[in-house]
Amino acid sequence: MLTREEIVVRNNIEIIGSGDTVVMLAHGFGCDQNMWQHLTPSLRDHYTLILFDYVGSGQSQLSAFSEARYSTLDGYARDVFEICQALNLKGVHFIGHSVSCTIGLLAAIAHPERFASQVMICPSPCFLNVPPDYQGGFEQADMEELIDLMDRNYIGWASYLAPLVLGAESSELLVGELSDSFCSTDPVVAKTFAKATFFSDYRHLLPQAKHPTLILQSQVDALANENVGKYVYEHMPRSTLRVLPSEGHCIHMTHPGLVSPEIRDWLD
Numbered sequence: 001m002l003t004r005e006e007i008v009v010r011n012n013i014e015i016i017g018s019g020d021t022v023v024m025l026a027h028g029f030g031c032d033q034n035m036w037q038h039l040t041p042s043l044r045d046h047y048t049l050i051l052f053d054y055v056g057s058g059q060s061q062l063s064a065f066s067e068a069r070y071s072t073l074d075g076y077a078r079d080v081f082e083i084c085q086a087l088n089l090k091g092v093h094f095i096g097h098s099v100s101c102t103i104g105l106l107a108a109i110a111h112p113e114r115f116a117s118q119v120m121i122c123p124s125p126c127f128l129n130v131p132p133d134y135q136g137g138f139e140q141a142d143m144e145e146l147i148d149l150m151d152r153n154y155i156g157w158a159s160y161l162a163p164l165v166l167g168a169e170s171s172e173l174l175v176g177e178l179s180d181s182f183c184s185t186d187p188v189v190a191k192t193f194a195k196a197t198f199f200s201d202y203r204h205l206l207p208q209a210k211h212p213t214l215i216l217q218s219q220v221d222a223l224a225n226e227n228v229g230k231y232v233y234e235h236m237p238r239s240t241l242r243v244l245p246s247e248g249h250c251i252h253m254t255h256p257g258l259v260s261p262e263i264r265d266w267l268d
Helices: 004-010 073-086 099-110 140-152 154-166 172-184 187-198 203-208 226-235 256-267
Strands: 014-017 022-026 048-051 092-097 115-121 213-220 239-247
Touching (some): 022 073, 073 099, 073 187, 099 203, 140 154, 213 226
Parallel strands (some): 022 048, 115 213
């Protein structure tokens, strides 16, 4: 078992802010904790914020990466639990973006005593289309082609994906920020995380949710369309859906002025 200090280094844990309410912020695929910088200024005066990088992302300890562990989302959920355990956290409000919504759900189902609620920003329990009644947004062949592009032209893959993820209205500065984040992730790690993210189907977990959940859905989202958000809401007990007048999949970056009040209302 790793010590507190070892886990702090492994996941590059940062604790900022103040307050009795503990909020854990979990980044999405190809990102790191810096993606929350647009949101944290409005939260840090009210809550204690736990920021971290998944192993292989950001400034985490790359030597801790194991393809066996991180080839499914369960490995990332173990990271979340081990962070809670190392910092002795209970009653955590888990804010996850994209795939981290599912990772947080996995952790909360396995260790419900550690969590109080979840906020899901642009969630998708399955990015693939599963006929006849579920449209995740992508055909299997399209996803395989995207993974193949990672192998053939990693920089090109990042340049293609960043504007698609952020939406047409996003500034060049934000697109560059996300593209740089994609490029800074080790290609082997990125491919492993991509497969775990885009080829998995965790829809069966939704009815097992034990905590109240706020779903923040972007009105126009190329990665997780509005119907996906409605599907999550309809299959999760004790969930609340808010469809925001926004475009893009990273609304905590592009629309923090919309996202922050929703989070604060939920937490307060």
